[in-house]
Every structure is written in C-alpha cells, then in structure tokens.
Amino acid sequence: MKKTSRSTPLLCLLCLALLLSCRHPLPRQGAGATGLYPNLLSGLLGIEQNLVQERIENAFQQLFYGDDSTQRICYPAGPDMAYIEDILHNDVRTEGISYGMMIAVQLDKKAEFDRLWRWAKTFMQHQEGPSKGFFAWHCTPEGEKLSVSAASDGEEWIVTALFFASHRWGDGPGILNYRAEAQAILDAMLSKEPESSLQAVITNMFSREHKQVVFVPNGEADGFTDPSYHLPHYYELWARWADKENEFWREAAIISRAFLKKAAHPGTGLTPDYANFDGTATDAPWGGGHDAFRFDAWRTAMNVAVDWIWFARDEWAIEQSNRLLDFFHSEGLERYANQYTLDGKPLSAERSPGLIAMNSVAALAATTPLRTEFVRAVWEQPVPDGPGRYYDGLLHMLALLQLSGNFRIYAP
Secondary structure (H helix, E strand, C coil): CCCCCCCHHHHHHHHHHHHHHHHCCCCCCCHHHHCCCCCHHHHCCCCCHHHHHHHHHHHHHHHHHCCCCCCCCEEEECCCEEEEEECCCCEEEHHHHHHHHHHHHHCCCHHHHHHHHHHHHHHHECCCCCCCCCECCEECCCCCECCCCCCHHHHHHHHHHHHHHHHHHCCCCHHHCHHHHHHHHHHHHHCCCCEECCCCEECCCEECCCCEECCCCECCCCCCECHHHCCHHHHHHHHHHCCCCHHHHHHHHHHHHHHHHHHCCCCCCCCCCCECCCCCECCCCCCCCCCCECCHHHHHHHHHHHHHHHHCCCCHHHHHHHHHHHHHHHCCCCCCCCCECCCCCECCCCCCHHHHHHHHHHCCCCCCCCHHHHHHHHHCCCCCCCCCHHHHHHHHHHHHHHHCCCCCCCCC
16 A cells, blocks of 8 residues: 655645745845845856956956046045046036945945045035035035035935945944944935025925935925936935934835836836926926936936846836837937937937946846847947046946946945
C-alpha cells in the first residue's frame, strides 16, 4: 500500500498560496526595500560591468578635471572649495552645485563633495535677512550673489545629497555636520512668514495649502510650480529622516505623484516647464513659452523613473514612461527635437544630449521593447563638451549613474 507523505498537506498549502499569489500578486517593492538597483547598461546592452564603471569614472574625470576650456565644468576655488559653472551663462547655479554634490556622494567622492558644499555654504546661502537658509539661485564664479531668490530644485537636491553624505560618511564638525545642515534647510523651506525685502517678498519653498514645491519662493513666482522640481522619491526619504514635519513630507510625496499624472499629456507624455498646482500648463508672468515642453521639462522623465525604481508606488510610472518613449521614437530616434508643444509639435530643430540622456532614464520604468534603443543612444553618446557641456554634461552623468544601478539611497 502506498504511503502518503506527511508533507503532502504542507505542499498543498504551498501550492494554494502560489495560486493565490498569481491571482493576487504581492505589491511590487522598489529598491528602497530590496536594495536591488537595475543595471540596464549590462542587462539590456550586455556591457561588461568593468566597462560600465570605467565609462562612469571617465565621464566624472572629464567633467570635474578635464580641459579647462572645453571639458570641465568644476573649477577649484582656493585650497578647499570648488564650484560648477554654467559655461554658457558664466555663472554658478544651485542646480549645478546640487547635481555635482549628488554625483560626488553617489561615487563616494568625499573630497569633491566637501569642496562643492563649502563653496555653496560660503557664497550662495543667505545667512541673514528674509532669505536666511535659502541659497541664491545663481552667483558669479567669484562668489557674488546675483539674486535674492532661490530656485527650489537646488535646495531639494542639496538636502538629499547632505542626508546621503551623513549616512555614507558620517557627520563631522561645523558645516560638515551634513545631517544638521540638511535639517536646517528643510526648516527654512517651511518656516517663512512673508517678509518684504528690497527685491522680493520671501515665502515658503513649499505651498502649505497645496503641499507642492513652488517655482520660486517669493511673491512674484510662488503661485505656480515646475513639474521637473517634483521629486516624490526625495520627499519620501525626508518623511523618514527629518526631525519634524514628517507628515507634511509624506503627504507631499503622495500629492506630487498625483500632480505628475495630471501634468503629463495623455497622448505624448510630455510635461510643461511650468504648471499650476492642478497640473495645467502655465507660462511664467514674464513670458518665455514655458507652458510647453522645454529645457526644464526634460528632467521630469528622470524623476518619474527614479521614483518608480526606488519606491514602486504607482504603476502609472510604467505607462507614462512607455508613452513618452513611444512618442520620441515616433519622431525618429536620431531626429527628435529638444522642444515641443505638449501635443507633440516641434518648437525647435535642434537636438540636445541632455534630452537624449533623460529619455534613456525613462527606460528604467518603461517596459516597451523600444527602451533598449534609448539606452543604447546614451551609451553611444560621448560626454558632452564645448560651450553647452554644463547642463547636457550633468544630465548625461546622472543618466549613466541611474542606468548602471549606481544612483542609490544611502540610509542611516
């Protein structure tokens, strides 16, 4: 007589659980929970890991230490400081400093990180007055502030880079107490009472009413937002790590994801440079056609994709990334322009390495087979040089980190 194994009931239960899991799959988890960051350069293109790392290091060396006139964007300032220059405009922007700090902490380049941070803290951050705690959005390379106003994305990236630095390297004395510096900036973001200065009325960097980042925290430009400034994956981390306002940051992440769904065109996936808090496109009060897909808007693809990889909160990120890549592929992978109306009419005949880089990052969230072509496009693209190397070069560098699995959360 055949014996029945005592494990049969257990096996049946396991089979039932597997069946139920297929019908009702467990929620997908992002890299923030699993620690697994996809490497599309190896996974899709078959590039060996040592060659990927070599390409990343070479790009860093070119942008930080290459030829002064044609390659580098990072320049030394005295024995312990450095700045990143927008070559076309001959100024230093919080955008560039913050991207440089993030690149440095991701690559474990503490010396470069500290030099950039010292320059930003010394020359860009307002230490008194209504703007105290904020950073002038641009300065001269000599360190003269050119505006009392801040550009909100700079502070967002600086805060997150400081938290990562604290967790990766530990805190030091003075301004190298990275965590304390990050918290102080977060405090400034939400603690402003409207105060008049000679140039502007300084306000909060996030609208308390809408729980969204504002374009500029002053009375002239805090009534609308910029989709590329929406970084829900950063807010989610602040909700975990900040000393206060944790619920505000948690809600800001949720609201930001909902906002991005409203801001993206349902056909093309394109987002505008500027938008109202309800997601509808708007131009700036001073004009410029920013209700269209222009230079700021390139970065929204990156933000959606990285948020998905880190936290996987909403599968809309997959639909959006597929939609965006489908649109640009329909325009011609080697022909698409760098500016469009939201419904897809070209506003330029020019191409830009920075947009090619950002579209490649969308492949992290996309499932379309077309994504391989976009990843290959950035791999085959040389590191930008010449007059436009600041913005294009930084976005190219970020794309290499993100596509290779080297753009990671550093937690306590």
